[in-house]
Amino acid sequence: GAVVSQHPSRVICKSGTSVKIECRSLDFQATTMFWYRQFPKQSLMLMATSNEGSKATYEQGVEKDKFLINHASLTLSTLTVTSAHPEDSSFYICSAVSGSRSYNEQFFGPGTRLTVL
């Protein structure tokens, strides 16, 4: 089956620093990748849609200058949380869609837990 990895799995940083999270599709080319955020005991909230070679599309209320998304290749998308604050502490999950599969199944990464001190 298709595998999506995320790195790092867990990160702790100081307030004001920037953190980069990588999302990779390991055995397929992902035409589209999505980034989600999940707070404790809540559902996944879609942050942005990322297409290879083009600018990401952000959901309403998500600051594009704070959450920088780069989708440089068909197997890699990165999310950079700039000037992180404690309220940015959350579980960040990416997913990837393979256009070659007839029903466009979405494959999720294992998530990255960000803690901002």
Added chain:
Amino acid sequence: DAKTTQPTSMDCAEGRAANLPCNHSTISGNEYVYWYRQIHSQGPQYIIHGLKNNETNEMASLIITEDRKSSTLILPHATLRDTAVYYCIVRLPNTGNQFYFGTGTSLTVIP
């Protein structure tokens, strides 16, 4: 935009069938019904999807009503490892179309 309604939580005895309902009364003709589950602190896992016919795979069965306004995910013989939050999502099957997650159903399988 989740467009689905699910019970907040359910319990199921180990070895018995778990039946998880989902209401999607505003579903459009071309939208599929997808089911994912999320075990604590992990990424969601695909279970099954369907358009209008009932579907079965090695994990579960999906029963969609004739009017497509609701569906039921069936785990035929629940195990303790099936304890998770189960999400029902409706979506058009195109690559760029987003998955919007609702609140899901927290299923607890009891020994």
